[in-house]
Amino acid sequence: MKVGVDELESLAIGAAILGAGGGGDPYVGMLMAMRAIEEHGEVELLDPNKIPDDMFIIPTAMMGAPTIMNERIPSGEETVRSMRKLEKHLGRKADATMPIESGGINSTMPFNVAARTGLPVVDADGMGRAFPELQMETFHIYGISGAPAVVSDERGNSCIIESVDNYQLEWLARGITIRMGGASHLAEYVMTGEQVKRTGIHYSVSLAIKIGDAIRHAAKTGKTPLERVMEVTEATNYGKAIPLFRGKIIDIERQTTAGFAVGRVEIEGLDEYQGSRLTITFQNENLVAKVDGRVIASVPDIISILDMERALPITTENLRYGFRVMVIGIPTPEIMRTPEALKVWGPRYFGYDFDFTPLELLHREYYRRARLPPEKEKKYREQLG
């Protein structure tokens, strides 16, 4: 599949929805990748199950608080520089790049790198959504080292990090990113094709493009954007999107702490949700949604806030008092919900005192009616009894 300017526009929107409020403003990421594609041509998107086992892949990304990433629009060359320095350090040229997360900026950033270098992008990532820390990767969970990694800034500074584990990588790269002004450009989690097949979250890029397409072109189908999102997420390695809430933002609290945007948004119910209140807490990304104190969705499942008219995603840094929004949930792929994975990004890692329950179990009625893939249908029917 070729990714051009039109696919990028859809990707930015769809990835921001998978980004669960994080991953940066889709508009910023889109502009940067579009400019690169207009200059250098379309980019090949590779099926992760069809790449050679010995393919050499260097994922690329930005790091930092989205509030700062959005303000400091880079030239586009910084991330290429990180990749080149890592290639030089390892003595091997990349055959492809890949996202490490799904989000407005980090889903599109590899296309900027790919367009500028002539490399393809692998249709996979390591978060399946956006997450705030570098060890929050299926790559990490299933044994890949994030280091050596290169962090660069737009002034021309770079650091090659060799860490003893991925937690130390996160700690050091975060410290460097803060010193670089709060945003940086990253090449890390160098991998072979075989490792992507085994540890990656597959088809997250093309799914994001499908979700973005669905929203942009819903009108042509006579359906609402939300209905179309529900349709295109069904029968994927993710699960069918579920409408969770509709309402008006009545309070928002947000601060940048240790390089993260941390906070909470309160939404007062409208329509059938009138009289209820939804609270979403976030650390760069939306982590937990509660209605009147009851958990209705939690990390790692995706909680996304969309504007009520056009179903466009609103990232945490763009939330404002008075916005009328709808909140949706998207079940994450099974590779993200294993016990090993939940240790890294389950609610307890973020300081909550409860375990993860899949959206499908929190909303049995909806998912009983939803058309699930046969193997999931069976699994959840067993769990539901």
Place this chain on the structure above:
Amino acid sequence: MKVGVDELESLAIGAAILGAGGGGDPYVGMLMAMRAIEEHGEVELLDPNKIPDDMFIIPTAMMGAPTIMNERIPSGEETVRSMRKLEKHLGRKADATMPIESGGINSTMPFNVAARTGLPVVDADGMGRAFPELQMETFHIYGISGAPAVVSDERGNSCIIESVDNYQLEWLARGITIRMGGASHLAEYVMTGEQVKRTGIHYSVSLAIKIGDAIRHAAKTGKTPLERVMEVTEATNYGKAIPLFRGKIIDIERQTTAGFAVGRVEIEGLDEYQGSRLTITFQNENLVAKVDGRVIASVPDIISILDMERALPITTENLRYGFRVMVIGIPTPEIMRTPEALKVWGPRYFGYDFDFTPLELLHREYYRRARLPPEKEKKYREQLG
């Protein structure tokens, strides 16, 4: 000249005096280098004016607040690891190592590295004393890049830093050092023999050994340790040491801020200084000494606090209420007092509102009587009119 265990003991003491209160506890540095020399044998100290122009030198050091460096005694392999990683990054093996500063830990650290690797040490450094920041180097002042540099910790983490200038190097390495727990191991300011000849402060290692010897063995000569320090500093590229004050520490204020130990010590005069009060302000190192508000010595000239009995140096982190001390000054070499140099480490850089005046001019009477090297004699006689 060979440096063995006995020379190291003198070096640690003498370097801590040149260290101006900074550069870490001489005892910690000495123990580490002694262990390495006992295991691996003596180290060759090279005359900087007799090394080949194309010699490839990788200086090594520790970085961090001395209060933390003293608490976290390393295995000795960390600094070797930094050097090895820098060699690998540059694709060239070091022919020698060298100190980047004169101080209790950083004068002895290169001997630890040298003993473990079989390399010689060049008898020079880039600070001529201790200073708190990485761009405070004659190497920097006269055009050498500190980067690429490697920072490592004792856990096994390393960062290779490539910065656009030496200020950015300091900023990034400091941030990484803080994340590494406040102390780290450094290889930086890679240089050729020609560059050391042109930009280094020569013979600072052997001078420190002479000063340490003088203090340790003063009794044999029938002179006081202080008299001996005055003798051995005379007729060197430094200037003759001057006794500045004697008294009792009556107040001390010290905090660790942004990776630095910052503070102030108050000393109440004894003997002929009775009725006066000396205030020394420091940032890791002693920067300015004032008697009753009048500057009597300032950075870059060396201000050292010695215990009154044995003239052993007391570093800023070891100052305690009630200690009876003497304070001495040592004029620094001319390469450290040029207008370019004073821009980097003159009093104004540290936030003081006055310019540097050499000890020789602040204490005309003493230096009129002192036997100065002929060319200095002439220069200062002219300045004194």
